[in-house]
């Protein structure tokens with residue numbers, strides 16, 4: 001390099017800076033002593049800014065440490081907080097061990113990659129105050145003591161990617177991740193994460209969501225996916241998610257959704273397999289019900305043979321089965337029903353159902369911990385004689401359509417949380433509504449609940465219209 005005419009000025013500047021600002025040499029010298037073997041091109045006899053993989057700024061402050069794939073072992077200095085100009089820290093694919101060093105308050109830090117090492121712990125507050133952090137990657141560190149996603153990362157509003165697969169993360173995903181303004185990528189596969197997908201993910205811009213293969217399994221429903229319209233790739237397989245697959249027709253960019261090996265129930269939305277970008281779907285080993293999904297776009301569709309579809313080819317279910325699935329839908333498709341209500345014949349030994357010939361005449365769903373509402377579709381099962389829904393947590397009102405069941409003898413809805421007016425049944429029906437504190441009461445809010453007052457208004461309107469008509 002030819003001698004620069006500016007060199008003396010630079011030297012003066014750097015000497016001046018070294019007096020007023022920090023000097024990273026001591027920290028880097030310590031860094032060097034901790035690593036075995038010493039990284040190629042690192043030597044205590046040369047300035048650290050000249051070491052291979054180290055970049056410094058004009059003030060000789062370290063901005064980049066790049067040591068990926070150097071076969072390094074050893075444990076790092078416990079504290080790197082003096083490297084206040086550090087922007088990029090790449091240590092991936094080595095055999096580094098010991099605790100993750102303290103990076104707290106490194107406000108310039110943008111990207112940290114610690115993937116594929118052998119670190120042993122994530123001490124408290126090491127990721128605190130990282131105001132500029134965009135990408136944090138700490139996947140495949142199988143010897144980490146169980147740790148949770150640190151609440152400190154809420155200090156990193158610019159976070160766009162958090163990758164911590166196979167790193168012994170446990171407990172719940174914190175809500176704040178869904179509130180980050182632009183956070184497209186979350187990978188927590190192969191851990192022991194539990195609990196639900198946070199409700200804050202509703203409407204978030206997450207594109208890649210990899211939560212598959214949790215040791216005990218995440219649970220709860222996956223309805224929130226319907227509002228995550230930027231989704232591209234969703235891997236939720238090998239968990240305990242339950243309830244139905246939501247309508248994902250707003251997820252125009254979704255190309256890959258893996259839902260196998262969960263406890264999903266209900267009817268697969270017919271829109272799923274016709275989503276414009278979709279290439280690959282796996283629904284194997286759930287308890288999905290109703291018609292087997294069609295494959296109009298000839299995507300890679302794996303259904304397996306352990307779901308609860310009514311038939312083994314696409315197409316509508318038997319009408320009695322369809323009606324029972326409507327009843328199950330109003331109850332949120334409980335797993336107990338999905339496990340028993342398989343095949344296309346409700347009279348072939350389904351639990352909770354009693355038949356006479358080919359007709360369902362009794363439905364017994366007492367004490368099943370059910371929530372949800374009573375479906376008006378019960379009225380389609382015209383031979384029904386008895387309906388037992390007592391001792392659950394059902395809400396809503398008793399549908400007036402049930403009064404049309406001419407064979408009905410018993411309707412027991414006692415000990416739920418039903419509300420609204422009670423429709424008028426013929427005297428032949430034994431109707432048991434006790435233990436529903438809100439039933440038959442006029443609620444404070446007249447717009448909610450009472451189907452009675454709404455239909456009363458409708459009747460009055462019809463009468464008025466008829467009167468007006470006659471006065472013409």
Ligand SMILES: *[C@@H]1O[C@H](CO)[C@@H](O)[C@H](O)[C@H]1NC(C)=O
Pocket residue numbers: 014015018023024025026060
């Ligand atoms: C930084 O400190 C070391 C001693 O720890 C000294 O040798 C070096 O000259 C200093 N560097 C600058 C640029 O001042």
Ligand SMILES: *[C@@H]1O[C@H](CO)[C@@H](O)[C@H](O)[C@H]1NC(C)=O
Pocket residue numbers: 095097118143
């Ligand atoms: C990781 O560290 C453990 C001891 O803590 C050791 O037994 C194991 O061999 C290390 N693995 C690798 C890949 O270095």
Ligand SMILES: *[C@@H]1O[C@H](CO)[C@@H](O)[C@H](O)[C@H]1NC(C)=O
Pocket residue numbers: 081102103104105123124125126
């Ligand atoms: C990390 O550094 C910060 C700031 O220097 C300090 O407050 C905190 O206690 C340190 N944490 C650990 C685990 O050493």
Ligand SMILES: *[C@@H]1O[C@H](CO)[C@@H](O)[C@H](O)[C@H]1NC(C)=O
Pocket residue numbers: 110111134135160161
């Ligand atoms: C963070 O990752 C994203 C996506 O992988 C990438 O576009 C961006 O450049 C990364 N940020 C930094 C500071 O490297």
Ligand SMILES: *[C@@H]1O[C@H](CO)[C@@H](O)[C@H](O)[C@H]1NC(C)=O
Pocket residue numbers: 146170171192194215216
């Ligand atoms: C997995 O997480 C659960 C609940 O958070 C915990 O009780 C259990 O000990 C963890 N298992 C392992 C192997 O870490």
Ligand SMILES: *[C@@H]1O[C@H](CO)[C@@H](O)[C@H](O)[C@H]1NC(C)=O
Pocket residue numbers: 199202203223224227
């Ligand atoms: C998501 O938010 C919207 C609008 O606030 C709401 O209507 C919807 O019910 C929410 N979805 C879930 C699953 O919570």
Ligand SMILES: *[C@@H]1O[C@H](CO)[C@@H](O)[C@H](O)[C@H]1NC(C)=O
Pocket residue numbers: 395396417419
């Ligand atoms: C019953 O339902 C009402 C809404 O209709 C709800 O506010 C209340 O908390 C419920 N009570 C119980 C005991 O679940």
